[in-house]
Amino acid sequence: MTRLSNAFSKPHPALVCFITAGDGDTAANLDALVEGGADVIELGMPFTDPMADGPAIQNANLRSLGAGTTTADVLRIARKFRERHPNVPLVLMGYANPMIRHGPEWFASAAKEAGVDGVICVDIPPEEDDALGPDLRAAGIAPIRLATPTTDAKRLPQVLEGSDGFLYYVSVAGITGKQQAAQTSIEDAVAKLKAATDLPIAVGFGVRTPEQAGAIAKVADGVVVGSALVELVGEHGSDAPEKLRKLTASLAKAVHSAAKGPRKEDMA
Amino acid sequence: MASNPNTYKNQPDERGHFGDYGGRYVAETLMPLVLDLEREYRAAQADPAFHAEFDDLLEHYVGRPSPLYFAERLTEALGGAQVWFKRDELNHTGAHKINNCIGQILLAMRMGKTRIIAETGAGQHGVATATVCARFGLPCVIYMGAEDVRRQSPNVFRMKLLGAEVVPVTSGRGTLKDAMNEGLRDWVANVHDTFYIIGTAAGPHPYPELVRDFQSVIGKEARAQMQDRIGRLPDLLVAAIGGGSNALGLFHPFLDDPDVKMLGVEAAGHGLDGDEHAASLLGGFPGVLHGNKTYLLQDEDGQITEGHSISAGLDYPGIGPEHAWLKDTGRVEYTAITDEEALEAFQLLCRTEGIIPALEPSHAIAAVAKRAKEMPKDSVILANLCGRGDKDIFTVAERLGVEM
Numbered sequence: 163m164t165r166l167s168n169a170f171s172k173p174h175p176a177l178v179c180f181i182t183a184g185d186g187d188t189a190a191n192l193d194a195l196v197e198g199g200a201d202v203i204e205l206g207m208p209f210t211d212p213m214a215d216g217p218a219i220q221n222a223n224l225r226s227l228g229a230g231t232t233t234a235d236v237l238r239i240a241r242k243f244r245e246r247h248p249n250v251p252l253v254l255m256g257y258a259n260p261m262i263r264h265g266p267e268w269f270a271s272a273a274k275e276a277g278v279d280g281v282i283c284v285d286i287p288p289e290e291d292d293a294l295g296p297d298l299r300a301a302g303i304a305p306i307r308l309a310t311p312t313t314d315a316k317r318l319p320q321v322l323e324g325s326d327g328f329l330y331y332v333s334v335a336g337i338t339g340k341q342q343a344a345q346t347s348i349e350d351a352v353a354k355l356k357a358a359t360d361l362p363i364a365v366g367f368g369v370r371t372p373e374q375a376g377a378i379a380k381v382a383d384g385v386v387v388g389s390a391l392v393e394l395v396g397e398h399g400s401d402a403p404e405k406l407r408k409l410t411a412s413l414a415k416a417v418h419s420a421a422k423g424p425r426k427e428d429m430a
Numbered sequence: 431m432a433s434n435p436n437t438y439k440n441q442p443d444e445r446g447h448f449g450d451y452g453g454r455y456v457a458e459t460l461m462p463l464v465l466d467l468e469r470e471y472r473a474a475q476a477d478p479a480f481h482a483e484f485d486d487l488l489e490h491y492v493g494r495p496s497p498l499y500f501a502e503r504l505t506e507a508l509g510g511a512q513v514w515f516k517r518d519e520l521n522h523t524g525a526h527k528i529n530n531c532i533g534q535i536l537l538a539m540r541m542g543k544t545r546i547i548a549e550t551g552a553g554q555h556g557v558a559t560a561t562v563c564a565r566f567g568l569p570c571v572i573y574m575g576a577e578d579v580r581r582q583s584p585n586v587f588r589m590k591l592l593g594a595e596v597v598p599v600t601s602g603r604g605t606l607k608d609a610m611n612e613g614l615r616d617w618v619a620n621v622h623d624t625f626y627i628i629g630t631a632a633g634p635h636p637y638p639e640l641v642r643d644f645q646s647v648i649g650k651e652a653r654a655q656m657q658d659r660i661g662r663l664p665d666l667l668v669a670a671i672g673g674g675s676n677a678l679g680l681f682h683p684f685l686d687d688p689d690v691k692m693l694g695v696e697a698a699g700h701g702l703d704g705d706e707h708a709a710s711l712l713g714g715f716p717g718v719l720h721g722n723k724t725y726l727l728q729d730e731d732g733q734i735t736e737g738h739s740i741s742a743g744l745d746y747p748g749i750g751p752e753h754a755w756l757k758d759t760g761r762v763e764y765t766a767i768t769d770e771e772a773l774e775a776f777q778l779l780c781r782t783e784g785i786i787p788a789l790e791p792s793h794a795i796a797a798v799a800k801r802a803k804e805m806p807k808d809s810v811i812l813a814n815l816c817g818r819g820d821k822d823i824f825t826v827a828e829r830l831g832v833e834m
């Protein structure tokens with residue numbers, strides 16, 4: 163069992179929390195997410211050109227880079243997190259260029275050494291897997307792919323091939339932030355994904371409140387919350403950990419109390 | 431790599447790669463769209479009706495073929511090689527950009543798309559896009575960096591007159607790359623009805639290929655015109671490079687003519703020794719941005735750095751992937767010209783030929799001036815005069831200390 167598969171084998175759905183590395187006191191903020199009940203941490207690698215992100219996460223990227231955050235800093239934050247939390251899965255999420263700047267093999271081994279469990283690279287689709295995927299797999303890091311409302315049944319197998327850890331379902335065709343998907347469209351999409359894979363399905367983009375998170379957790383294996391947390395970091399500075407702990411706790415309560423959605427093998 | 435090692439014209443491969451460069455580095459949401467676009471482009475390529483409509487619009491709406499012009503007084507002033515210009519600044523809307531916009535809007539309509547978006551730097555691509563949208567009655571949103579909105583206010587007004595909505599982009603430093611990010615964000619949120627008309631030979635496959643193909647009308651015409659006028663091909667082709675579309679348009683039809691040398695001219699801004707330039711090939715490293723792998727201005731951590739050039743159309747921190755490949759193969763030589771040198775060349779062309787060039791081709795003219803002097807009088811340089819300078823007179827006046 164890996165840390166990621168453990169997190170998705172708990173008796174309840176998983177809460178996945180995203181914040182951007184180097185934005186505020188990241189160590190304190192990450193600890194607050196874990197204390198609040200996050201099951202998986204997604205740590206954003208800041209990038210100058212976050213094309214898939216809305217204003218909240220764009221601003222977090224700018225704050226982080228403005229504070230001088232480097233890739234070495236991000237990896238240091240990950241390594242220290244791993245020392246403090248040996249069992250909580252940690253996933254790096256970001257864009258291709260910072261990940262491949264010194265070669266994919268360098269990044270994969272540095273991430274492994276820092277205790278990273280998975281990597282989500284927004285702008286490496288299956289077609290360009292060679293740019294990073296083989297090195298991640300060789301290092302024992304899960305390449306986590308995204309499926310979206312535009313990923314049709316014909317394309318889905320290609321997305322699933324070589325995916326590992328979990329499948330991240332992007333519930334809206336759009337950028338991160340406030341736009342929300344209708345619950346029924348999420349239910350339909352997750353049902354189709356589950357029929358096609360045994361990987362856990364985590365749903366994200368536009369999830370902000372415990373009510374939404376709880377509703378999604380009824381059908382999915384995980385719920386990802388990002389912008390709402392990142393906004394708290396931006397607004398509250400050194401008071402952010404307390405605010406993060408509270409929001410995470412209410413999200414965790416809603417997600418963890420939802421009945422676990424059916425798995426492919428249960429439906430067969 | 432190439433199945434026929436004797437040609438430079440068989441790129442990209444079926445996955446959109448030019449050697450190591452190019453590709454489709456986009457978010458999953460966009461991937462099905464770029465695959466659709468490729469399918470539709472292949473169908474259009476095989477459809478004589480598509481070519482007929484494209485050619486007809488280029489002739490009667492854009493005003494092609496553009497003239498091939500011998501710059502006699504400039505040649506005399508330089509005292510070396512004969513200098514010829516491909517006059518794409520005489521196109522409708524004043525630059526080469528419209529060649530590509532005609533091709534892409536025809537594709538958009540084939541695909542049943544009803545809304546057009548585009549990014550623009552100098553505003554030339556924005557104006558060309560707004561123009562074809564007006565011509566075909568499609569709504570159009572243009573993303574333009576807030577800094578460029580200020581630098582290129584005449585073009586902003588032209589776009590508005592043409593019915594486009596111009597959205598100033600304030601993220602980043604408010605220039606072309608930030609406008610492109612915003613275009614991609616719009617596209618990803620409006621995939622069902624929107625077509626993104628990319629303005630240069632960059633972006634995810636098939637954009638670099640199709641933009642090059644639409645712009646290749648420049649080189650095809652020039653090749654025939656040269657044969658016709660002097661009975662031979664030029665010794666050297668010269669073109670300015672922002673993302674690289676006018677340069678590829680000129681170069682591509684000549685790539686397999688071994689005696690024709692080629693020089694791409696990047697913007698050196700305040701000089702290549704500092705950070706204030708936009709020379710991705712000469713001062714950058716390979717990386718991934720805006721859907722393709724190519725040379726980029728970036729730091730040690732892969733963060734993209736902002737380009738600088740006096741010319742808003744050249745200060746993009748990337749470059750089309752085919753140029754990255756042509757550089758590595760050695761087929762095309764690349765150089766860079768500073769703001770100061772471009773300003774001098776701008777004035778030189780005004781006074782010797784009675785042509786006010788855009789600041790972008792002024793970089794090419796400056797490079798021509800240097801090379802012509804070193805070449806014998808019977809040699810021939812052909813440069814792409816890819817845009818006219820009306821849009822730039824305010825910038826130039828400011829730099830020359832003239833109040834208007």
Ligand SMILES: Cc1ncc(COP(=O)(O)O)c(C=O)c1O
Binds near residue numbers: 788
């Ligand atoms: C007149 C002109 N030339 C050149 C360029 C640079 O683009 P490209 O390198 O794609 O030709 C621009 C871009 O706006 C332009 O307006």
